[in-house]
Amino acid sequence: MREPGHIDGRASGQGRVFQTGGDQYIEEHHHHYEPGAGPLLESASTAHRGMTAPDSVRVPLVGRAPGVLRDRADLMERLRAAVSGPGGDVHVLHGLGGCGKTAVAYALFTEAVRDHGYVGLWVNASERISLRAGMLAVAADRGATTGELAAASSGQRAAADLVWHYLDHSAQRWLLVLDNADDPSVLEDGGWLRTSPLGTVLVTTRHANSPLWRGPGVVRYSLGVLPLDDAAQVLCDLAPEAGTADSARKVAQRLGCLPLALTLAGSHLSHQLLESWSMDEYDRKLSEDSTALVDQGAAGTGSSQSRHLVGRTWQLSLDALAGQGLPEATTLLRLLSCWASDPVPVSLLMPVARGEIDLGHLDPPLTAGQVEPALRGLLDHSLIGMVRVNGRRCVEAHGVLLDSVAVGIPRGESEPLAEAAGRLLDAALPPEDDTSAEARSELRLLVPHASRLFHMAPAETTAQLAVRVAQQVYEAGEYAVALATSRTIADKVQQLLREGHPLVLSAWTVVGQALFRLGRYAESEALLRKVLESRERILGPDHPDTLRSCVALFFPLCLPGSEEEAAYWLRRAIDGQRRVLGEDSAETLFSRVTLLEVLPQLGDAEKFDEEARVIEDCERFLPPDHLTTVMAHHDYGDGLRVFGRFAEAEPVARRVLADRIRLQGHDHPLTLAELSLTSRVAHGLGDLDKAISAVQELIERRERVLGPEHPFVVDNRAELARWQAEAQP
Known part of the structure; x- marks a missing residue:
């Protein structure tokens, strides 16, 4: 006899014994394998679990x-x-x-x-x-x-x-x-x-x-991504008949040297049946819709998985972030896609993080407490990286990624995102009168983002922001950057708005001013004359913009042989600004200061001394350290030099050089103009060693800032040669 509840059983071979108490439902599945055959993992249990x-x-x-x-x-x-x-x-x-x-x-x-x-x-x-x-x-x-x-x-x-x-x-x-x-x-x-x-x-x-x-x-x-030459070679490996190594480099650069994009592009080029594009033709097509075009090569990769599509691969990471409770990471990446693939200063996002700019109306909302987690999520999933540029913390995303994300923005969200991106850029711009080294560094980082935003969302508001950025870059002394940026912007603004629109003329004014500063005087004069004529016709002779064009035209004309005409336009501007803007306005004072530059060239010493009282007016009406006041001291010191009054000019030149260095840094073009003044004053005083040393430093710095062929550099080299000859015993 067995005790109640105790069951004892044995089994052999394929038999099974089940022991239980109470009512049980048992279901058994048998899987039989031939000797030597590998096991099948998809048992009833795994099939039930979907594995x-x-x-x-x-x-x-x-x-x-x-x-x-x-x-x-x-x-x-x-x-x-x-x-x-x-x-x-x-x-x-x-x-x-x-x-x-x-x-x-x-x-x-x-x-x-x-x-x-x-x-x-x-x-x-x-x-x-x-x-x-x-x-x-x-x-x-x-x-x-x-x-x-x-x-x-x-x-x-x-x-x-x-x-x-x-x-x-x-x-x-x-x-x-x-x-x-x-x-x-x-x-x-x-x-x-x-x-x-x-x-x-x-x-x-x-x-x-x-x-x-x-x-x-x-x-x-x-x-990371591939170096340019290796990226180009990937294209040549896949499509050797499609073009030269130089053409492959252009395509590779356009695709940001991302291996997946290169593989898909090369596959597309090597599998065309109806068309046979060269790499140069492919490069041109990429400017229209890079993501869609590149994804056409996915069919040649031997895989239909969505992660092998450039246009889909990022969404996998964003879906994962949303699943982790970070849907706002999608909004942040869409916001970044409104800007360029260049480094984005983290400071651009601080107004949102501090609650100063509310982006809660976006979908999904991006509010103050969500910026940090969203950034961290994008970093953790390698959608962005952190870099330091000139000591500033920046985030950086790949260009193809940004293109893909931008293309996928829902129609109703594009305009609010562009508006938000513009507000953040506007808030990040330094004050317009700040041309310090720090401000110049900040502007250099913001320029590509303003241009990209205007390209992504062309409208009068984004055009206005882009032109403002180009103007500030010019004022900060970044003349080459200002020229390249403003020319592109001016062309696009002109396409967007009518040819004589005030914003179009403002953009072309920046181009003309930058051409002058880069020593391209004839081009500058021709363009600025055209802008002046348009402003006079459209806005009238006394409109502030027309008067500004008179001042702008003065500079390329203020050369030997054209001084009288230069003075005419400047005096016309001063008369109009006094009537329209007032005697003590910053623009009127700037024009009066500029007159000090041409009077010595005209040999009018008496008028020069009379107009020099503008320095007192600048110090009375403008804030301390205003750059127009600094310019007034420079023009006065340079005039004293031209008139041979070197002893009077020397302390003025010393003071202005110190002010420029303090306010704008050692390498600002206007600081270098003060170094030029000090070298010439030293030469006038007979201190050849000091003059030679200063002009040698000047040449080195100007070559780096303005380029070796700039007219100023050419003149400085000639000065150096003359002064070194004078110094010979």
């Missing part, structure tokens, strides 16, 4: 593998050494989607299997289901039995422990690639990421800052 084993873990699950891996030699050497060494480490390749992480992993995998006889194991780690199924397939490959796998699949045995048990007892050394581990929590949950003395683990991920990557035995590698 299907991959077709293979011995073959890399990639689309089109690169024939040649470009510019990864140093990285490959380090990884080869890791694989062929004692093992036991985890190596993490992290970087922007499309930068070639999987291509590096594929190359290392191939070499390890082919050259070293290692077992190569490849698992898709993008999702929990694919990771679990792939890792159990790894366990099966390394010798796990059917029963063990079924128990792990059904949750009766710790799956990760089973996998790593068999990896730790493998008869052969191995390389395990965990590809696309863009959500590190997938690896963390269950403890899938471990080390073993018998092999090496290589992880590819967009997530740069997971705590998982900071553990013992983990080595991180940041992967």
